[in-house]
Each structure stands twice: as C-alpha cells, then as structure tokens.
Amino acid sequence: MSSEHKDVDQHSGTETTGHEWDGIKELNTPLPKWWLYTFYVTVVWALGYFIVFPAIPYFDGSKWDATGGVINYDQRAVVAEAVEENEARLKPYTEAIVKASFQEILADQELMDVAYAGGSIAFKENCAGCHGTGAQGFVAFPNLNDDDWLWGGTIEDIHQTITHGIRWEQDYDTRYSQMPSFGSDEILEKEDIKDVTQYVMQLGGLDHSAEAAARGATVFEEQCSVCHAADGKGDKTQGAPNLTDAIWLFGSDRETIYETIYYARNSVMPAWKERLDEATIKKLAVYVYSLGGGVEPSDAAAR
Amino acid sequence: MFTASVVVSSRVTLRRASVACAALSGRTPMLNPQQLKPEPAPDAGFDGPLYASRVKVYPKKVRGAFRRFKWAIMVVLLGIYYVAPWLRWDRGALAPDQAILLDLPARRFYFFFLEFWSQEIYYMAALMVLSAVGLFLVTSVFGRAWCGYACPQTVWSDLFFHVERWIEGDRNTRIRKDKMPLSVRKVAEKTSKHVIWILISIATGGAWIFYFADAPTLFPALFNGTAPAQAYGFIALFTGSTYLLGGIAKEQVCIYMCPWPRIQGAMLDDESLIVSYREDRGEPRGPIRKHPVPGEETGDCINCNACVYACPMGIDIRNGPQLECIQCALCIDACDEIMDKVERPRGLIAYDSFANQERRAAGKPEQFNFIRTRTVVYALVIALIGGLTTYFMLNRSDADLNVLADRNPAFVTLADGSIRNGYTVRLMNKANAERVLTAKIEGLGPVATRWTRGADSEVITIGPDSLVTAKLFVSLKKEDLEDVLDDGVAAGHMIILDQMGYVVASETMRFQGPRQ
Known part of the structure; x- marks a missing residue:
C-alpha cells in the first residue's frame, strides 16, 4: 500500500481500511504485538505438531485412520501399556x-x-x-x-x-431348590393359604390373627416345615429363608406373603465362573x- | 484488519480511576481543586487511543537516604530468600531437619518448631488474611510501602535496572546508545545484559526449589543431573517468569497486571503519608535566573525534571497521585540532591498527606495522625485474627480424627431387627512416637461396636507420624431404637483418649435408622 492511499481517521489517528458505507469508515486498528507474536508462535507450533503427531485423518477403505507422525503416537497403545503395567x-x-x-x-x-x-x-x-x-x-x-x-x-x-x-x-454345581407354587398348582386351598399366611406373620412377629394362625400352624407343619424347619428358622442348605427374623426379601405385608405362598419365589442368580x-x-x-x-x-x- | 483493543491504558484514565477509588472509600475527595489538572471537555472523550504503546523507561541513578534504605531492604530480603532453605532444625530421626520445608509428597509443611499437615491448610488462610490486613494497615499509614520497597517485582526490577546501568551506563548514555545503529559493541552490551539477567533469573528459580526438598541433597544433584525432572521444570518456570516479569515487563506488571494499585485507593485517606510533590511550595515552576525577570514569582521547583528521570515507572510525580506510582521514594532522593545544590530546603517531594497540604495552605502547623479509626480497626482485626490463630495453634492436638458415616446404604436392618450403621474411622497420630489411643462413643445409647479392617478393637495402637483407617460397625438393639433415635437420627460423638485418659480428639457421629 503506498502512502498516498493511506486514509487516516482524524479523530483517532488510526488508519482506516479504506472501505466506506454511507460515510461510515472502518478503522484498521492493529492487533497488539504480543497477541500477534503469540499467534505466530501457535502457527509454528501447529506445523511442528502436524509433523510430529498423528494429524490428518483418512479412510483406508475399511476403517478410519490417521497419518502416524514421526513419533507414531497412539493413545490406544498408551492405554494398553498402562493397563499392562498395572496388571x-x-x-x-x-x-x-x-x-x-x-x-x-x-x-x-x-x-x-x-x-x-x-x-x-x-x-x-x-x-x-x-x-x-x-x-x-x-x-x-x-x-x-x-x-x-x-x-x-x-x-x-x-x-x-x-x-x-x-x-x-x-451350572451343574449351582445352588438349587424349588419352592412349590401352593396356590397356582392347586396344592392348597385359598383358605389354607390365607391361614398359613397368618401363621408366617406370627412367626415373624408381625400383626396377625391368632385364630387363623392357629389353623395355619397345622398346614405349615405339613407343607412348609420340610424346608423352612418346624420352628420356621429356615434351612441354608436349601436356600429356605428364616421366616422368624426381621428381614423380608419380598416384603412383609399380608398380600405379599400370600402371593409368595400362592405363586412361590424362585429367584435366579447367574454363575460368574464363566x-x-x-x-x-x-x-x-x-x-x-x-x-x-x-x-x-x-x-x-x-x- | 478490524480489531477492538481491550487494554485500557491512557494514563489520565487510570488516574481518574484511582481518584474515583479513593472517593468510593467514603472520605472527602483526596485532591483539592487546584491540584486537579484541567479535565478535557466532556465531548472530547478519551484523549488518546485505548491502546497505548509502551514508552521505554530509562531511570537515572539516584543517591540518598531512600536509595540506601532500598539497598538495605534488598540485601535483607534476598538474603532471607537465599539463606532460609539452608537453615537446619533438629526434629529427631523421623522428620526432615530443614527449618523451612514444604514437603509436597508427604503433604507436610515444616516451619522451625511448627509442623502442619495438609488438612490444616486453614492456618495458611489465616496467614493470608493477616498479610492482607497487614498490607491494608501499612498502606493506610505509609501508602504503597509494600510496592515501593518489599514487593518481589520491585526488588528484582530494581536489581535488573542496576545490571543495565552497570553495563550500558546511566540514563543519558542508554538513551543515546539505543538511538545508535547496531554495532558490535552495542550487541555485546545488550547480550551480556540479558545473559546476566538470565543468570540472576536462574539463581532465583534455583533457590525457589530448595524450599520443597532437602537443600543440601538437592544442590549437588542439580549439577550431576540426578535431580528429579520437576526440579528442572520449576527452575525453568521461575527462571522464565523472573526474566519476563523483572527483566522485560518491569513497570508494565505494576500498571497492567497487578490488581493491588486498583485496590489500594480504598485504603488511603487524607492522613495517609504518601510520596507527594508539595505543590504549595513548588509552584509556579521556573528556572533559577542570574538576573531575575521583574514580576516573575517562582516556587521552589526549578523544573529540572530530576524526579522524572529518577522514576522507574516513567511518570511525573508532580502530576499528583497516580496509579502507576509505586512510591519507591527515589524521586525524593533525586529532588533533595537538587535542592541541596540550589541551596533550597529539602522536602519539596516528600512523604506527605493531603490533610497537611490543606493545613499548610490554611496556615496551620503540620500534623501526623497515625492513630485514626481506620488504622485502629485494621490493628484490631490483625490482633483478633493473630490472637485466634496463635490460640488455636498452641492448643492444637497432635492427634486428629475423622468419622465418615456410610451413606450407601445409610443403615442396615439385621436379622434380629437391630439397626447397624457403618463408619470409616481415620485416626492420625502427628506425634513422633507410637501411641495407644482409645476410641469411645458417646451419646448414642447402648450401642454394640465391631472394629474391622485396620483395627481389632477400640484400643488402637498407632505408629509415629501415621494414619490408621479402620471400619467400624455400630448397632443398636431394636428395643433401644425408640429411646435413642429422634426422627430416625441420633447425634453423638466419638472421642479419642490417650493412655492418661485425656481427650486428644473428637468428632461428631450421626446414627441413622428408619423413621418411625
């Protein structure tokens, strides 16, 4: 740009870009030097980075890859190495x-x-x-x-x-037992199930009807005590829960206990050895x- | 190219900001009307572009009392900086014997007879609050004494100016040489100046790292290349920043980077002693004439510009208080020397207050009021925080306890209906001897405890300067829950007793259960 084309704004003393829109001109304020030099340094840095590190992605026909750069840096390899080191x-x-x-x-x-x-x-x-x-x-x-x-x-x-x-x-060695579905398989009448529900609640120290529980005690002895033991404390060799303690896996309300006896509960957990x-x-x-x-x-x- | 410059410069703008700051402090305006330079007309806006190019400063050599004082301060401060890490302090076989040591890997800070663990970082906060209020106090009494004498930026810039003057000559020589075309001699001088600056910077960065490792071990290791990479990295970092800030940026750091000049206006009031030009004595300025012009009345200022040439910040103190002025008092020395030569009384530029300027103008005697509401309040705050810190430091325990309640799950119902909570207990022994400590739980009713993983029982043997982490299960019987829990929660304490039965640490403990 030759000097005669320089258009200097009177007010600020700064050169303009020479563009004019309806009498409004744009100042050509120079960038601060520190900013410019920092910018140049980043450009040089970027060039060096392109050469040293993987930078340009491309599709090699089957998968995406990138140019390796002179040090052939690979983050996956770094992670794999770290994992190996830790192991x-x-x-x-x-x-x-x-x-x-x-x-x-x-x-x-x-x-x-x-x-x-x-x-x-x-x-x-x-x-x-x-x-x-x-x-x-x-x-x-x-x-x-x-x-x-x-x-x-x-x-x-x-x-x-x-x-x-x-x-x-x-798994041949898995822990196995099966609680019968006393209701849906028609082993017990609904009334019997209601009574034994009351008895189970009595065992667990929950609010219950003593009369129904007394009837249920007989049913319990016949049908349930084989696995849950006569005192209701269960049998760990068969995975039969203790019915006298404060812990109820499915819930301790009357409906839930009734449902448990009616349909049975046979939860599954996978074998983790594989x-x-x-x-x-x-x-x-x-x-x-x-x-x-x-x-x-x-x-x-x-x- | 179209850009907006973000750096607000313009000396006038900055000075206005400084005055505005003082006005905000709720006192009477600092400047009396005749001190203010005529303001530009309102429609003129800024009297220059927002971005100001740097004007290189060539401070002239100064002789005098304040210069000697600055030398003394520099020797003392640099002496402390370089010598402190080499002082030894015997702490027995288990602890390092360096008097001042920030042991980052072990998370310990040693300061002579004191030893801090990382979780006691609040003492650092107290120290910083004390330093800040101390700075407020000094500023309200003596102006920016910190900036002028003690700030590392000032100390190192001053040192670098001396090197520059030693190699390139004093102000006029330097200005002349800078205007000359490049020559072998000029290049040699400039190069050796920068080499010496960098050597000083390396010595600065090199001394810094000795505060973080055993100095006598690290020093030879630095030279035979066996020192850790961080040591070299930090030397490089501090070498770079010393050279950049003290050598290259110099006064720009104070003017543009440092927040303190903007804040200090709020600490100053009419009675603060600041480096001032006594306008009442100096104006109107004029040269000394052999044959006085009839009718010309001149003040004591002979317009020799000695104060301007001496200034390391490149300002004119006669323009009144300015944000750039670090109050190093070199202009006082420069002016006093001239006043001696022209046989006028010293102190045309001196530590002075606005109130005194006004008192002299009104024909009243000068006064120095150091005890003012502001200074008293600052002193009381220092006394309070200093007292509290000292009290807590003297009474701090050499054991520390942390009790973290399990949150997932918050509590466990056991088969017999009792409720169990789990805690991670961390017990620290800061003493240099093995101790047997007993953990007791208070305020949680008749609890049953079980210690696992890290401790077998509530009697814990803990080695010197170490930490025990143990898992604690606490359970409450079903029948006790109602008595102990309030809305599902009980708050109690764990206390740690030493063998004499004294409580050495305690921590609150929450016990959670089902809401009734």
Missing part, C-alpha cells in the same frame, strides 16, 4: 490371592486391602445392577450388608454362590464378606 504390578497379589485360602487372605492386611479394593470395583461392574452400588439390595435382590443369608454367609458359602450362581441350570476369573471371584467374596454381615465358620456351626 504386571498387581500380578504377584493376584497370584497370591488365587493361591491363598480365605483365612490367609483375611489375616494378611496387604492381601486383604488389595482384595477388598479389587472386589469393590468388580462388584460395581458386575453385581451392582441387581444388588445396588452399596450392596443394599432391592425387593427380590438380597441386601448383602445384613447378617441374614439364604444360602450361608461364611466366606466359602459366598464364594460358592458367586462361582456357581443360584438356580443357574447350566465371566470372571478365579482371582476376581475371590476378591468379590472377600468384599461381600467384609460388608458387615459375613459369618465366621464357628458362628455358622453354632447356628
């Missing part, structure tokens, strides 16, 4: 956990910390969908924090349940056992 770091612990008995794990503070932390993560990934992130359970999905266990609460029992599942028919390795299952067993309800073998024998 290598944990390997001695994982091996020790697989080898050790549960009593050894519980006695070893370091193994215990690793197992608990790993179990906590595995629980959230695999178990929380049904049992909740805090293992607090939902209707039909047991709370794992409490001390009421359907199939036993020793750490070995818990390990067996996680490994083989409950009523998971593909999806998880032994170390992870052992960590899960340690985690669930440590949630507060875990039963020591001596306690279990005493019951």
Whole structure:
C-alpha cells in the first residue's frame, strides 16, 4: 500500500481500511504485538505438531485412520501399556490371592486391602445392577450388608454362590431348590393359604390373627416345615429363608406373603465362573464378606 | 484488519480511576481543586487511543537516604530468600531437619518448631488474611510501602535496572546508545545484559526449589543431573517468569497486571503519608535566573525534571497521585540532591498527606495522625485474627480424627431387627512416637461396636507420624431404637483418649435408622 492511499481517521489517528458505507469508515486498528507474536508462535507450533503427531485423518477403505507422525503416537497403545503395567504390578497379589485360602487372605492386611479394593470395583461392574452400588439390595435382590443369608454367609458359602450362581441350570454345581407354587398348582386351598399366611406373620412377629394362625400352624407343619424347619428358622442348605427374623426379601405385608405362598419365589442368580476369573471371584467374596454381615465358620456351626 | 483493543491504558484514565477509588472509600475527595489538572471537555472523550504503546523507561541513578534504605531492604530480603532453605532444625530421626520445608509428597509443611499437615491448610488462610490486613494497615499509614520497597517485582526490577546501568551506563548514555545503529559493541552490551539477567533469573528459580526438598541433597544433584525432572521444570518456570516479569515487563506488571494499585485507593485517606510533590511550595515552576525577570514569582521547583528521570515507572510525580506510582521514594532522593545544590530546603517531594497540604495552605502547623479509626480497626482485626490463630495453634492436638458415616446404604436392618450403621474411622497420630489411643462413643445409647479392617478393637495402637483407617460397625438393639433415635437420627460423638485418659480428639457421629 503506498502512502498516498493511506486514509487516516482524524479523530483517532488510526488508519482506516479504506472501505466506506454511507460515510461510515472502518478503522484498521492493529492487533497488539504480543497477541500477534503469540499467534505466530501457535502457527509454528501447529506445523511442528502436524509433523510430529498423528494429524490428518483418512479412510483406508475399511476403517478410519490417521497419518502416524514421526513419533507414531497412539493413545490406544498408551492405554494398553498402562493397563499392562498395572496388571504386571498387581500380578504377584493376584497370584497370591488365587493361591491363598480365605483365612490367609483375611489375616494378611496387604492381601486383604488389595482384595477388598479389587472386589469393590468388580462388584460395581458386575453385581451392582441387581444388588445396588452399596450392596443394599432391592425387593427380590438380597441386601448383602445384613447378617441374614439364604444360602450361608461364611466366606466359602459366598464364594460358592458367586462361582456357581443360584438356580443357574447350566451350572451343574449351582445352588438349587424349588419352592412349590401352593396356590397356582392347586396344592392348597385359598383358605389354607390365607391361614398359613397368618401363621408366617406370627412367626415373624408381625400383626396377625391368632385364630387363623392357629389353623395355619397345622398346614405349615405339613407343607412348609420340610424346608423352612418346624420352628420356621429356615434351612441354608436349601436356600429356605428364616421366616422368624426381621428381614423380608419380598416384603412383609399380608398380600405379599400370600402371593409368595400362592405363586412361590424362585429367584435366579447367574454363575460368574464363566465371566470372571478365579482371582476376581475371590476378591468379590472377600468384599461381600467384609460388608458387615459375613459369618465366621464357628458362628455358622453354632447356628 | 478490524480489531477492538481491550487494554485500557491512557494514563489520565487510570488516574481518574484511582481518584474515583479513593472517593468510593467514603472520605472527602483526596485532591483539592487546584491540584486537579484541567479535565478535557466532556465531548472530547478519551484523549488518546485505548491502546497505548509502551514508552521505554530509562531511570537515572539516584543517591540518598531512600536509595540506601532500598539497598538495605534488598540485601535483607534476598538474603532471607537465599539463606532460609539452608537453615537446619533438629526434629529427631523421623522428620526432615530443614527449618523451612514444604514437603509436597508427604503433604507436610515444616516451619522451625511448627509442623502442619495438609488438612490444616486453614492456618495458611489465616496467614493470608493477616498479610492482607497487614498490607491494608501499612498502606493506610505509609501508602504503597509494600510496592515501593518489599514487593518481589520491585526488588528484582530494581536489581535488573542496576545490571543495565552497570553495563550500558546511566540514563543519558542508554538513551543515546539505543538511538545508535547496531554495532558490535552495542550487541555485546545488550547480550551480556540479558545473559546476566538470565543468570540472576536462574539463581532465583534455583533457590525457589530448595524450599520443597532437602537443600543440601538437592544442590549437588542439580549439577550431576540426578535431580528429579520437576526440579528442572520449576527452575525453568521461575527462571522464565523472573526474566519476563523483572527483566522485560518491569513497570508494565505494576500498571497492567497487578490488581493491588486498583485496590489500594480504598485504603488511603487524607492522613495517609504518601510520596507527594508539595505543590504549595513548588509552584509556579521556573528556572533559577542570574538576573531575575521583574514580576516573575517562582516556587521552589526549578523544573529540572530530576524526579522524572529518577522514576522507574516513567511518570511525573508532580502530576499528583497516580496509579502507576509505586512510591519507591527515589524521586525524593533525586529532588533533595537538587535542592541541596540550589541551596533550597529539602522536602519539596516528600512523604506527605493531603490533610497537611490543606493545613499548610490554611496556615496551620503540620500534623501526623497515625492513630485514626481506620488504622485502629485494621490493628484490631490483625490482633483478633493473630490472637485466634496463635490460640488455636498452641492448643492444637497432635492427634486428629475423622468419622465418615456410610451413606450407601445409610443403615442396615439385621436379622434380629437391630439397626447397624457403618463408619470409616481415620485416626492420625502427628506425634513422633507410637501411641495407644482409645476410641469411645458417646451419646448414642447402648450401642454394640465391631472394629474391622485396620483395627481389632477400640484400643488402637498407632505408629509415629501415621494414619490408621479402620471400619467400624455400630448397632443398636431394636428395643433401644425408640429411646435413642429422634426422627430416625441420633447425634453423638466419638472421642479419642490417650493412655492418661485425656481427650486428644473428637468428632461428631450421626446414627441413622428408619423413621418411625
């Protein structure tokens, strides 16, 4: 631009762009130098980045890829490496956990910390969908924090349940039992079911009709005590719940108990041995056992 | 290209902002009418573009009392900065023996006999509040004494100016040399100036890192290349920022980057002593004539511009208080030297207050009122916060407790109908000896407890300078729930007793159950 074409605004002393719209001109205010130089530096940086790092995407006919850049950087490789590194770091612990008995794990503070932390993560990934992130359970999905266990609460029992599942028919060693549908299979009359419902409520210390419960006691002895025991305290070898305690998996109101007896409840839990390795299952067993309800073998024998 | 410049400059605008700031502080306007320069006519708008190019400052060498004082301050402050990390303090075998150490990996801060853990960061907050109010107090009494003498920006800029003067010569020589075309000598001088600046910057950044690691170990490691990468990284960072801020940006940092000049106006009042030009004595300015022009009355200012040449901020103090003025008092020395030469009394530029200017104008004697509502309030706030901090620091426990209640689930119903809550208990022993501490629960009724994972029982043995994390299950029998819980919640305490039975820590504990 030659100097005679320069159009300087009288008021501000700044050059204009030379464009004019209805007498309004645009000032050509220069950018601050620090800004310009920073901008130039970023341009140089970008050029260098293009050369060094993967930058230009392309479709190679089957999948999207990008130019590698001179250092051939790949974030997937970085992640894979980090995962590998972490696994290598944990390997001695994982091996020790697989080898050790549960009593050894519980006695070893370091193994215990690793197992608990790993179990906590595995629980959230695999178990929380049904049992909740805090293992607090939902209707039909047991709370794992409490001390009421359907199939036993020793750490070995818990390990067996996680490994083989409950009523998971593909697994030969799964825990299996079947409560009959007393109503829908016409084993009992509706009146009998109503009476036994009252008796179950009496067992559980809930409000009930004493008269109906007395009638129900006979029915209970004939039909239910085989699994739930004569005193209603259940049988862990058959997964028959204790009916005398404060914990009700499906609910403790009259309608729910009636429905349970009428249709029966046969919940299913998958066997995890095909999806998880032994170390992870052992960590899960340690985690669930440590949630507060875990039963020591001596306690279990005493019951 | 069309752009909007965002940097608001214009010295006049800034000065207006400073005056407005003082006016906001609720006092009478700081400037008496004759001190104000004529304002531009309202329709003139700003008297320049919003963006001002930098005008290079060539401060002239100054001799005098304030210059000597600044030298002394610089020696003391740099001395503290460089020597402090090398001081030793014996803390026994388990703790580092560096008197001042910020141990970031271990999250400990050691300061002579004090040791802070990371969760005690609130002492840092108290220290910062104290520093801020201390700054308010100093500012309300002596103006921007911090800016003028003690601010690292001032100390390092001053040092860099000395290097520049030593290599390139004093003000006039430097201006002349800058106008000359490039020559071997000029390039050599400029290069060696920047090399020395960078060396000073490296020494600055290099000393900084010694506050974060054991200095005698780190120092040789820096030279044989075995120091951690962070050490070199931080040296580079602080070298860069020292060179950039103290060497290149200099007065621009104070004018454009620092918020303090904008804030300080609110601390000043009519009685604050600030570096001022005594307009009542100096005006009208005029040269000393051998043969006085009849009818010409001149004040003491001979318009020699010594004060302007001395100023490291590149301003004229005779224009009144300005946002740019860091009140380094070098103009006082420069003016006093001239006044001595022309045999007029010193103090044409001096620490002075507005109130005194007005008193002299009204023919009254000068007064120095250091005790004013403002200064008393600042002093009381300092005493209060300082007292509280000292009290809490002296009474702080060498044990610390955290009780975190499980929230998912908040409580668990057990088979017998009792309610159980889970807690994560974190107990810290800050002492350098193993201790046996006992945890007791109070205010939650007849609870049953079970300690697992980290502790076997409520009697916890905890090693020196360490932390125990344990899981605690607390349960209440069904029949006790009604007595203890109020709307499903009970609030109690966990207290930690030492072996003598003294309470060394306590923490509130909530117990939750079903709402009745």
